[in-house]
Amino acid sequence: MTAATFADLGLSPELVRACGEAGFALPSPVQREAIPPVLRERDVLGLAPTGSGKTAAFALPLLQRLLEGRAFAFRRVRVLVLVPTRELAMQVGEVFRVLGGATERRPKVSVLHGGVSVNPQMMALRGGADVVVATPGRLLDVLDRNAVRLDAVETLVLDEADRLLDLGFAAERERVLAALPARRQNLLFSATFPPEVQALAELLLRDPVRIEAATQESAAPDIHQRAIAVDAPRRTELLRHLVQQGGWKRVLVFVATRHATEQVARKLRERGVPAAALHGEMSQGQRTDVLAGFKEGRWEVLLTTDLAARGIHIPALEVVVNYDLPRSADDYVHRIGRTGRAGAAGVAISFTTAATEAHFRLIEKRHAMALPREQVPGFEPTEDAPPLRADAGTGGIKGRRPSKKDKLRAAAATAGKREGEDAS
Template identity: 60%
Template sequence: MSFAHLGLSAALVRIASDHGFESPTPVQEAAIPAILEGHDVLGLAQTGSGKTAAFALPILHHLLHERRGGSRHVRVLVLVPTRELAMQVGEVMRELSHELPGPIKVVTAFGGVSINPQMMSLRGGADIVVATPGRLLDLVDHNALRLSDVGALVLDEADRLLDMGFAEELADILEMLPAQRQSLFFSATFPDDVQELANALLKEPVFIEIPDEPEHAPDITQRSIKVDAAKRAQLLRHLIKQEGWSRALVFAATKYGTELVAHKLHRAGIKAAAFHGDLSQGARREVLEAFKAGELQVVVATDVAARGIHIADLPVVVNFDLPRSSADYVHRIGRTGRAGASGLAVSFVTPDMENHFRLIEKRQGQRVARELIEGFEPGDQPAGADGTVPDDDGEAQAPKGLDPNGGIKGRRKSKKDKLREAAAKAGTP
């Protein structure tokens, strides 16, 4: 089975191929035709099974053939539980839509950061909004968007949405959506509360269940180094120079991250380039050819863009940002140690990602001993007067203490709180 046989447009089949999607995964093979036919879908699949592309590709296909709504209207709404997942799903949507005929506007919205840039990006509406529930309701309260024209709703990692206490927010959002819409529901588990939500949300859905298969780590040397987030770029430069890496493929979470890391390496005299979906196909080809020829020492890539990277005798892979899942971890580090060659995979583990990396270790059935490198040991980074934490180059990072999960229940003021504040301002008892 190939993507060409699933009913996708020729442009999307080509883009899927350009991004290294050689053949559909089981969840993609089952979900894409059902979504294209307009059915609601209930998908039970683990993270890393390819479900983001399973709904992203057919959604983009529909958008190419639909007329856009007016100002402040949203055509597709994707709800996710965390800021990290919102960023990654938004990244996939942007990379897959980048070369489509006609612009597709994707806006990502989550809590823990200023709402103003997100409101600005929603001016004129959006084709796709990927959001955490709390921040989405904040944007609705600010009249930054309308949900009355949403044609497709996606709930990604629905079990985590409920586990994190978003049930009330989801109920408020569902009331704002039109009754006539396509609903896509993806979850790794199916407890009673998830089943109740699915029953209320979906109409005669196509049920898809992908068995969870054990994963095996590749036969390569794995290292994990404990380091503060602000020291990672400096540590990367240190390792490249001190250990004499001839070539390294570095994974970052976002397009912005790839550009920033590549810029810092280049400034330190290391020949590096970013590799992400916003680059044209010609630019991506030039980067790969330069990397294969040894003209570049480091390529910094996102997961989606890097699916098309196949480098013979690649000695080192670095997880600058940890992947979302053990499946992505195995996929990343499997780029080295091929065809009988030895390989090295290095992961930077920041204090706030320690538990996440332990889950990756548990999933792959292998413990990776933590290393401490002198001069790069984790420690509290003092925040400046503006609340930002400088990185190793003195550049401002995200304010210290920001919520890593995007919107969290309880952060958004309730209606009663707002009424009390209004009454207090008016001087009423």
């Protein structure tokens, strides 16, 4: 059967033209499935791989509905997109701006995120906005300052919905939901939906259309996955060896901590490999500059925490390396999904050590895969696995521990609950 075109899906000629200018020749599987029900104002639960075109899958039909709707002198927020990270907020906002900017009406898009002063973002909201893309914390800052109203929102989008539905965002999420109209369209998109968030997703959705493009062979990204056994102290030298031997010019490396990003990046630079660190304690200006340098080729290797596991699109990213394994098996999918995007092929390498081998087997089991353990000549492992502790349930790697921010959110939520009980 001939693949549907964007026009076949019901998009207007100017949005079809915008797709062509943006380089979208034909709709991806998730776009083919999502655009028609979003246009019909149905709730949608969309499961699709990273890099499969999820953002355009909801941005295009929502832009169409904005263009078809009545124009107001004062722009009311009709579309709210919540995202978990600053980088994803900027990226989603750019998709709306590029596609909407090619239309005659040019809907106004405002992006709200932390790491920068709130004042310019509030100034940009003067006169209202048609679309607001925001991280929950900054959106609440702006709401508390009465710089935006959400009582006219027609559609709520949770992008990377599994992250927004976990406990770390619970207090912020509930405050945002309380500011929205009860009657609205809800769109939830993610590459993974762990069982623990499925029930919460069901509470938000009304008779949703379920999209599982991730199960379609045509939607699966072309990622060659490898597992290399190595002693923990030799991972940095092995990483340098692989980069130089492979002639890789763009490698994204995930490590566990902020300190590790800077330490490994420094050691690579000392050995002649252009490398930089990216982590959440950097200012937004620093983060933006580092990412720009990586995309422009100033850095061959970017060391990062899970900050970069979601939402960051890096064109022509050749290789992703799990220097440290992710604590969550679901985060493995998000990490490796930074490569093999938009039809390109990619490579994902995981370093396994004696201490983390059992945890990687759990990741393999969760994703129904089995990778042979490779050994690189000169880097053969010699370490023995540590004794299994009585409380160790994840093969030497702790479970998904809450971050400092998660703990603060949980404490705030508990305090709020107590205040409510005292008031009653």
